[in-house]
Amino acid sequence: MSGTELRDVSTNASPIFTLFDAETVDELTRDHILRLAVGVLGAVRIRGFSSEEECADIMEGLDHREFGAYDENLIFPPIAKIGPAAYDFYGAHTLTDEYWKIADEALRLRGKLHHGSDPMDLAVERVGRAWGDEVVPARSRGRDMFAGMIREIPNGAKLHFDEIVREFPGILDETPASFLTLNWYLSMPEQGGETRVYRRRWRPVDEPFRDGYGYDEKVVEDEPVAVVRPRTGDAVIFDSRNLHAVNEIGGEGRRVSLSFFLGVTGRGPLQVWS
Template sequence: MAETVVDQDISSNASPIFTLFDSETADELTRDHILRLAVGVLGAVRIRGFSSPEECAAIMEGLDRREFGEYDQNLIFPPIAKIGPAAYDYYGAHTLTDAYWQDADEARRLRSKLYGGNDPMDVAVARVARGWGGEVEPARSRGREMFAGMIREIANGAKLHFDEIVREFPGIVDETPASFLTLNWYLSMPEEGGETRVYRRRWRPADEIHRDGYGYDEKVVEDEPVAVASPQTGDVVIFDSRNLHAVNAIGGEGRRVSLSFFLGVTGRGPLQIWS
């Protein structure tokens, strides 16, 4: 049920104004979900059972034999463990360096055998393409296919932040998407905590006075509508990454591990993916 922002006088001819920023749960991803997220009339969508518990257990068993790296703690703290490069790791170079492409190849190699000798990213892309009803293709940088499908473990939460590659790393993608979404496929979730909070609020230049490391003080989203997604193992959550968002720390037993990538909705029609 949509929530009204303000009460309307019943004698007024004014139309009610709706936030249209709920968190929705569904059993199957559809094109409509992606489009409503892209145009900003849905806060977040959780797809239950994107994968089975058995699939997740098999992938996690493969991950137990792999060593995680992490983001540079000078930039990202509390630490977040990961397998695979993010384009954001290379801001300082103003381009995707040789190290990026080498790290991407190594991550694909490590990931390629995680799921019964196969790459779980192939499973994710196929299921997203089925829901979208169209092509899903890698984004390109200077003609080369960018890496997509980082595996991350977030135990201590993530600060309030936004992700928008064309604003934070201008010129790095060859084709500017019309909208930017984040997809997280949860291979493992803890007993408590680990929720994602997405606010109906995008970055503003004045927010820089509230910067806290890579993120922002949560006072910038006071009184803003929020969509909260509480996934379970095997679920997917998708939201517009330009909206300020944060991750709660985990509690109880278990790990919060996801396979994550961005979805760019293009004017041509295909979805573009990168990490």
């Protein structure tokens, strides 16, 4: 780490919910991941998780690929993506044959994006080095789940949370003790696109404020918040159970990330899925 703990940019900053800034990926440690998991940190930004040249190479490959999207009846404004999300199959209560088919297609496409190799391999190696143990796919009914969805979010994302054991119970063969999200930014616009992470979990009393897949921002009024605006090549890790949102982009450029969840288990390895 840079040695400087950055207070959040809100007027109600909390000394135990802050943004930590790593100058290089080598400064990310197991302790930082654990501090996120227990709620002491709001987010960790890893500067230079990859080089701009690596990102440019991946983006060039994406220029020739067609993005799919979440179901706009569920997710609006639309978010383009490559690869399946477990969220896509909550209504089916299981990962269907379609999930595995989309996963196979996404793995074939992604496998050629970085000089003929898969950029997810880079992400897993760098996280595993910090964790000091294996990073392995989460499993569902004995099968490795897909991890490493590529997403483009031009119009922002509503305030929401992600917690697979609450929203999709029983889908993971091993229940993680904690959940984190890692977003590696392959491209960022000139302005906007910030991620806001609140020190606030979902509560049943929030349901009257539901707005489609997300919630009215009234539920986080006066809550401590960590705000981070990464640059191309940076990565950001935070606890996905906390309510979080993405600001709309401004100016030139695209907001494209490779994203996956990290499950901290009672054993050594980290689990990953999307």
